[in-house]
Amino acid sequence: MTVAPAASGVHRFAARAMGSPLRLTLVGSDDRAAATIWSAVRDDVEATEQALSRFRESAELVGLNRRLGVPVPVGDRLYRALTAAERARRVTSGRFDARVLRDLERLGEHGATAGPRTAAHPAEDVPPGEPSVRRRPRSRLVRIEEPIDLGGIGKGLALRWAARLVERLAAEGTAEECGYLLEAGGDIACRGPAPDGATWRIAIEAPDEGVAPAAVVAAVGGAVMTSSRLVRHWRSPAGDDVHHLIDPATHEPAGDGLVSVTVAGPDPAWSEVWSKSLFVAGRGGIGPLARSRGLAAWWIDADGRVAMTPAARERTLWVRDEAATA
């Protein structure tokens, strides 16, 4: 679907993918090139969803989750995604872990079907240094012992791959610098000039919907990703209000005292990994962890106040209500 250009050389497209709105804004492309890019982006995101989704019955990941403990040949996208998830687990000292599907199922999330538990290598027995996924690179065989949920990092990888495609096709089509903003359900990849010629400005959603954003930040180029408990939350069988961001250490919903965490960085997948890992660190641990990693991170606490790292402050254009200490 194409929305009428707002200005000369600006094209906006929208559709649905990965259970969320998928939007693309292109700046500096002609009509034909823009249509070609949008078509390629949709195909690419569809291929990623077919490989990584756990909500689609025919998806490759769903098939893998049903064959625990045996080597299974997988396609290139799923193999790369599993490799990235395993690396993220090691780099974040286990704060990010894709093996949370059983916890989501236990908590009663809609669509979380993990299947029977295997006796060998339960998730909690694998320390951060040990691989959670056994891989054979040449034959593209993988073996998992616990069901995998690639939700967040999957969307980050989808944006990473689609954004690279946009950049490649845009560079082929014109000699001028093109700008683009690709958004998938609140996660954003962007580069180049915005329609007004300035830097892309991204609003961070406030907990109280319908009023001003919590902050507006400049996306210098790369990605702005948010992990939030505002949308995906439900009542567990035990009657508790729970959400989908699980702490792999406790197997319970994480982010004590936090509502959302936003991270801006050069890569969508890694920004997503860090936003989730920082959320897991909770209100008490997020500041030291984010600063020690040099991340541009903003977080909103349960009182609706925004705190940020020094790297984030450099990119902050406006903030509604800032916490006293960050």
Next chain:
Amino acid sequence: MSRLGRVPIHLGVALGATCAAYAGSLVAVTALETGRQDAARVEVAPLADAAARTRDANDRLEAALAAVADRYARAAGDYDGVGTAADRSGASIAALADELRPLRRGLRTVRIPTLPARSAPGPVSLAAPVAAPPAAHATTGGSGKP
């Protein structure tokens, strides 16, 4: 027949046996001495290594101390610079005080009208004035299923 020929044969044999015994004991003593020296060398080797390591550590410590001393000297130089600048600032302030002295004398003659004991303030809005956020191109936040 020579004189030697007149020496009884058993004396010659005794002399030869004595010489051979002496040579044998000499060889044994030499071998024992060599073995003892080798053992001593083996025993001393770790001590020699430790001494070499200590020497290296001492050299490094000496170099580090020299670097610290160098830094201290530079810091002392900087401190001198700061002290000089502070002196200059003090002199400037003193000069400014001299210039302000006549003005102070003049201010003593200024009469301030008596202010009313009570004053009714105007209405105050409790809403803090918050500037509008700049227009954003997109919003990041929570999303549905992945």
